[in-house]
Each structure stands twice: as C-alpha cells, then as structure tokens.
Amino acid sequence: MNGSGPRRLVVEGGTPAIDVNVKRFKPIPESGIADAVKAMRTGATFRYGLGGPEESHVSCFEREFARHLGLKHAVAVNSCGGAIFLALRIAGVRPDDRVLMNAFTFTAVPSAIHQAGATPLLVESNRSFAIDTCDLERKAERADTRVLLLSYMRGHVPQMDEVVRICKSHDLILIEDCAHALCTTWNGAPMGRFGKIACFSTQSSKALSSGEGGILCSDDPEIAAKAILMSGSYEENWRHHSDVPVGCARLQSEVPCYSMRMSEIAGAMLRPQIPRLERIRSIHQANWTRLVRILERNPHIDIPPVDPRVQMLGDTLQFHLTGITEEQANRVIELGKLENIPMQMFGAGKNARDFRWWNYLPAPPTLPMTEETIRFAVDLCLGSHLTVAHIDSIGEALLRILDWIGEKTPAEEAVTGVPAASISDKLQNH
Numbered sequence: 001m002n003g004s005g006p007r008r009l010v011v012e013g014g015t016p017a018i019d020v021n022v023k024r025f026k027p028i029p030e031s032g033i034a035d036a037v038k039a040m041r042t043g044a045t046f047r048y049g050l051g052g053p054e055e056s057h058v059s060c061f062e063r064e065f066a067r068h069l070g071l072k073h074a075v076a077v078n079s080c081g082g083a084i085f086l087a088l089r090i091a092g093v094r095p096d097d098r099v100l101m102n103a104f105t106f107t108a109v110p111s112a113i114h115q116a117g118a119t120p121l122l123v124e125s126n127r128s129f130a131i132d133t134c135d136l137e138r139k140a141e142r143a144d145t146r147v148l149l150l151s152y153m154r155g156h157v158p159q160m161d162e163v164v165r166i167c168k169s170h171d172l173i174l175i176e177d178c179a180h181a182l183c184t185t186w187n188g189a190p191m192g193r194f195g196k197i198a199c200f201s202t203q204s205s206k207a208l209s210s211g212e213g214g215i216l217c218s219d220d221p222e223i224a225a226k227a228i229l230m231s232g233s234y235e236e237n238w239r240h241h242s243d244v245p246v247g248c249a250r251l252q253s254e255v256p257c258y259s260m261r262m263s264e265i266a267g268a269m270l271r272p273q274i275p276r277l278e279r280i281r282s283i284h285q286a287n288w289t290r291l292v293r294i295l296e297r298n299p300h301i302d303i304p305p306v307d308p309r310v311q312m313l314g315d316t317l318q319f320h321l322t323g324i325t326e327e328q329a330n331r332v333i334e335l336g337k338l339e340n341i342p343m344q345m346f347g348a349g350k351n352a353r354d355f356r357w358w359n360y361l362p363a364p365p366t367l368p369m370t371e372e373t374i375r376f377a378v379d380l381c382l383g384s385h386l387t388v389a390h391i392d393s394i395g396e397a398l399l400r401i402l403d404w405i406g407e408k409t410p411a412e413e414a415v416t417g418v419p420a421a422s423i424s425d426k427l428q429n430h
Contacts, residue, residue: 009400010338017397018340018390023381025204026280028269035268045264048233053242057267061274062215063242068274069190071198071217073224073243076262077231080179080201080214084112084149086260087175087197087216090226091147093118098145100172102131103370105151107352109177110361113149119362121145122355124369128304129318129377130158132369133166140170148172152181152191153353154379155312160186160194167195175199182207183281183313192217202266205381207280207313208273210266221245232261281313283384287391288314291382294395300324300402315384321345321376328405329376335401341394342381347374 008014028036035057039045044055053059058076066074077083093099095117101109104125113120121143124135131150140148148167150158167174174195178184181191182200192198197220202213216227225247228238234257238248295301302320306312321329329345336343350357354374355364382391 007396007400009335009397009404011335011404016338016340017393020340020385020390022340022383022386022390022394023205023342024383024385026207026209026273026384028209029272029276032269032272035271036265039264039268047261047264047267048237048240050240050264053240056240056242057264057271058262059240059242059267061267061271064271064274065200065215066217066243068277069192069198069217071192072219073217073221073227073245075216075224075227075231075241076267077214077216077227077260078262079108079212079260080177080199080203081108081112082231082258082260083199083214083216084109084175084177085115086227086230086258087199088112088116088118088147088149089230090197090223091173091175093147097147098143099147099149100136100139100143100145101149102151102153103355103364103367104129104346104353104374105153105177106179107358109149109151110355110358114360122364122367122370124367125153125373126369127320127373129153129156129373131163133159133162135369136163137166137170140166140172146171146173147175149175149177150195151177151179152184154316154318155180155184155314156318157181157184157186157191157307157310157312159307160309164194173197179203179206180316181313183277185311187309188311196220197223202270207277207315208270210262210269213262213266213270222247225251226255229255230258230260232257232259280384284314284382285312287382287386287388288312288317290388290391291317291395294392295319295398298399298402300406301398315382317380317382319378319380321378324376324402324405326376331405332378332398332401335404336398339397339401341397344379345374346377346379347371 047056047058050056062074062076093116097118098121099113099118100121102125103122110120124132126132176192176195176198178192178198179201184191198217200215202208202210204211225245300323302322333343346353
C-alpha cells in the first residue's frame with residue numbers, strides 16, 4: 001500500500017497500488033459448500049427427484065428469499081435472463097410486440113426480449129444512469145406497447161413515483177429487472193416491490209452468488225403458478241415447491257415447459273448467504289461512501305448524486321470523466337489496469353452495455369442522451385473483501401493517475417522519459 005510521501009505510479013517505476021483482486025467474488029459460506037458437496041455425493045442434485053419440498057434446498061431458498069423481500073412468491077431458475085424471458089411470456093408478450101426498456105443496460109436484457117420474439121423499444125438513460133422518465137412517457141404515449149422492462153443498471157434507481165404513475169396512466173405492465181438491485185430500496189421499499197413481476201440474479205458478481213442463477217418474484221399467485229410450470233415443472237412436480245399456488249393443477253397442460261430450473265447445488269450455496277446480506281450491504285455502502293469522498297475532490301470526476309430516497313448496495317461505482325480528451329480517458333483505464341484497478345468505459349470498445357453494439361436487433365434509434373451518458377462513464381467494481389486501506393489506495397491512485405495525465409500529456413515522453421508505447425508494453429507484461 002502507500003508508504004510515506006507521494007506514491008509513484010507503475011508507469012513512473014512504482015509498484016501497483018492494490019495487491020488484491022478488487023473484483024473477487026464473494027466466497028460461498030462453509031455450510032453452503034458442505035450442503036452442496038453432500039448433494040453431489042448423494043446424487044440429490046435435482047429438486048424433483050427428492051421426497052418433497054422440505055428436502056429441497058431450492059424450495060427452501062425460494063421460501064426464504066420471498067420472506068426476505070416481503071413478497072408472496074419466488075421461483076428459482078437458471079439465470080436472471082431466463083427469469084426475464086419467463087416474465088415477458090407470462091405478461092403476454094407475443095412475437096413482434098414492442099417492449100419498452102432502458103437503452104443503458106446489459107445485453108442480456110434485450111436478448112430476453114429477442115428470445116421472446118419481441119422488439120425492444122429503447123428509452124433514453126440520463127446522466128444518473130437511470131431511465132429518463134420524460135422520454136419514457138413520450139414513447140409510452142406514442143407506441144403500441146403493453147410492457148415496461150425496467151433495469152436498475154448497476155443499482156441506479158429512477159424516480160419511481162414517476163415510473164409507477166406512467167405505468168398506471170398508460171396501462172403498462174411493469175417488470176423489474178433487479179439483477180443489480182438486491183439490497184437497494186426506494187423510500188424504504190426494496191426494489192422488486194413496485195411492478196407486477198421482479199427478476200433477480202445470483203450470477204457470481206451479485207450480492208447472492210451461485211455462479212449462475214435467477215429468481216422470478218411476484219405477489220400474484222397466477223403469475224407464480226405459470227412461472228413454476230414454465231420454468232420446468234412437468235406432470236405434478238409443482239408439488240415439490242414449498243409454495244404451491246392454486247393455479248398449478250389447472251394450468252398444468254396449458255403452458256409450455258422451458259426447462260429453466262435451478263439445480264440443488266445452486267440452492268445449497270445460496271441459502272446461507274441470505275442472513276449475511278445486511279452485513280455485506282454495510283461493508284459496500286461504507287466503502288462506496290469513503291471512495292466517493294476521495295474522488296469528488298478531482299474536477300475531472302463527476303459522480304452523479306444519489307436521490308436521498310434511494311439506498312444502494314454500493315458494490316460498484318460509476319462516474320463520468322470530464323474536461324479530458326478521449327485519448328486521455330482511455331489512458332485512465334490503461335493506467336488503472338497497471339495499478340491493479342480494473343475499470344471499463346461503457347462507451348468505449350465493443351462493450352456489452354452499449355446499445356450501439358446490439359447488432360442482433362433492428363438498427364437502433366438515435367439516442368443522444370444515452371450516448372453522452374456512456375461516452376466517458378467509468379465503471380469500477382468494489383468487492384466486499386476490500387478494506388479501508390484498499391479503498392484509500394484506490395482513491396489516491398486514481399487521483400494521481402488523473403494528475404499524471406494532466407501533467408504529462410501530450411509531452412509525456414519529453415518530460416518523463418516514459419514514452420506512450422511503453423505503457424502498452426507494461427500492460428502486456430502485467
């Protein structure tokens with residue numbers, strides 16, 4: 001970490017600011033590992049091959065997760081993308097329908113719409129990385145659409161009172177993509193409690209981690225019954241769920257079975273993670289707040305303020321680089337990598353979160369607000385294992401990188417003796 005006096009950057013001949021992987025995923029609790037191993041050793045890896053719901057880690061996880069969120073029903077599936085696809089089908093989305101969605105989100109979201117045979121209708125995202133409610137209302141008024149698929153990308157929450165009002169005014173079914181919004185609230189209410197259906201992720205980087213996995217949640221028993229059946233319950237295997245909506249028997253032969261089940265291995269890993277969520281949230285929020293206070297000292301870093309009604313998990317930080325060139329912004333990313341601080345710019349390269357690279361969709365519309373939002377937007381992951389010392393080192397290193405770039409570019413080679421080409425060499429050897 002930092003010694004006495006200013007620390008030299010790697011490009012100046014110093015050592016990396018960070019000596020750990022800042023993006024390291026959360027470990028599985030020992031009890032979850034033991035239960036998963038036991039399931040593998042005994043062959044108890046398939047929910048519907050067990051004696052009943054109380055013997056199933058997946059069934060117990062569904063009940064415990066729903067209770068944690070204060071929702072009535074939860075159905076565990078193979079991924080959040082799978083949950084979104086099921087939500088769209090349950091909401092009645094048909095081939096060639098149009099579905100409203102954020103322009104700024106991960107490619108899995110429009111892919112789920114594509115999988116359902118529908119077409120995304122992209123809505124502008126604002127500088128705070130959330131859906132722009134003015135553009136949402138304009139498009140809801142003009143378009144023939146029945147569904148809003150709302151992503152809380154990186155945990156950024158829009159003006160939910162406005163979103164709910166627009167949905168009611170235009171008779172839109174609200175599906176919440178909460179992949180990044182577990183442990184995030186609006187006015188004290190958890191995300192996932194505002195729409196008809198909510199979809200969560202247990203992919204490896206999320207607050208709950210099983211490598212891959214997802215959860216579809218709803219208070220509507222008809223939706224829950226369809227989710228159970230569509231996700232992979234055949235014959236009368238819905239009896240293996242802890243919560244069996246009354247519609248399962250009636251709908252058994254009326255809906256397709258898409259085989260998107262969660263395995264018992266994933267369920268075993270997930271159950272003991274629910275009790276630790278509050279502790280992990282406290283770590284993330286403290287680290288996020290500390291880093292923001294360090295970085296906001298620099299005039300080239302613009303961190304959009306968070307609405308006081310929002311409480312974010314804070315496991316990532318996004319900020320805009322301002323007052324610098326594209327070349328300088330790219331240099332920030334390069335030098336961060338040398339310091340063991342991996343970052344990305346959403347608007348650079350073939351980023352999966354840049355709508356302009358979703359070439360499997362029809363030609364995207366002009367979205368100037370979203371393009372400007374992501375252009376110099378930096379994304380930094382902050383693992384829950386990071387200490388206060390790590391956060392301080394990350395912050396000071398980023399400030400030093402921006403100072404160095406301002407001092408040394410464009411006369412970098414002449415002033416420091418470090419040619420620009422050597423930075424690329426160091427990255428290749430790092």
